[in-house]
Amino acid sequence: MNKSKYLILFDVDYTLVKGSKIHKESIVEGIKKIFGVDPPIEKLKLHGMTDQQIVTDLLKICGVDKKIIESKMKECLTAIAQLYNINKSTDKVTLMEGVRFLLEEISKDNDFIPGLVTGNIESIAYGKLSLVGISQYFSIGGFGSDHIERHKLVEIAVERAKAKLGIDRFKTFVVGDTPKDINAAKKAGVYSIGIASGSFSREELEKYGADLILESLLDKDKLIEFIKSK
Template sequence: MKRALLFDIDGTLILTGGAGARALDRAFKYLYGLDYVMEKIHPHGKTDPEIVREIFNRSLGRDPSHAEMERALDFYVYFLKFEVQYALKFRVLPGVKELLDRLQKYDEFIEGLATGNVRNGARVKLSRPGLWQYFKFGGFGSDSENRKEILISAIERARRLSGNSVKGLIIGDTPRDVYAAHQAGLPVLAVATSTYTVDELKKAGADFILPDLSNIDEAFEVLRSF
């Protein structure tokens, strides 16, 4: 049975140095003349459509229509290309590249994404450091607003891709990753590389926890053990 590894993006593989928030600010400035809509929003672990809905509710006092949601996300991705390209604090998190390189050598793994980013946004963010090519499939914020549904889409694609049954593991950095994974019946490796500490991730119920992925051997052992 293949092991499908489903990686979150922001805070797990990379930090964009605020590029995502700036792109949303610019999209809402362009479309609605609003200033700094992201100032009061905590995006950690939320899906792109959830964040857009929250902006609409806070700044415009209503939900977006389906067309408004699509348009806001399109303009977000448009501005994201520039923001990611020029983000000074953009970085790949420790061990990520080395771990992905090692995983590619083993047939038992298939590497995918499970992210709240819309697919085009995920591609923009992961293309800058050359990481997009590592992932053969994924579940995205463009599949659903709900993180649990995104994980289910990802695991279904993994099954189709491997033509067989698969075991899935979520790798993420927030309690939201943990809750969604457990709702979808999947175990989680949580990494404390962004906003949340090892203790907070433990409290959320993560099955495995690492401070980051810099110890490749240790991370590899976890990925083989679930």
């Protein structure tokens, strides 16, 4: 196992990109199509939730039985992904500050392996990244289509990296903008880097015990220095 490698698992929404309206619309329309109910998505705080958790919580609000939710979840996720990919050309996704510079920098260093840990369904995550021209940097990840629990996505991404590249679990870093990213990293036993560029402040992220907190990914030198110190 090559212990000089660093697996850096990025969240997508409000860490790498922002502004996806089509994703939310696709969730609503996918639920309508598969379950025949109109979900009140405005009632949920979506930050850091996996798509499976969003679908589950919305259907519970609508009074749908748990067994029915579970039996149709895969079909619903497929419908949501299809709806997003049909309409993604109209999505107004933009890069968060510093992302392109950071990815360009770490892609030059063979010690760094960029990956994804996101609540997004896999094809939606890559769809968003393709819209802003950064999907080529990522070939490993854990996605909302893999599991309902976010910390399980970290574990899945780590196992995929180990299988593909031989990455040491304890040289893994989760980079995200919500307490759920930090908690997922902790539960999975890896380092967490909080980015205070989304809906949560530095002070809020500090409460959850992130190993490092940055104002944005423009602080790429601090991020790289921290990672290489481990």
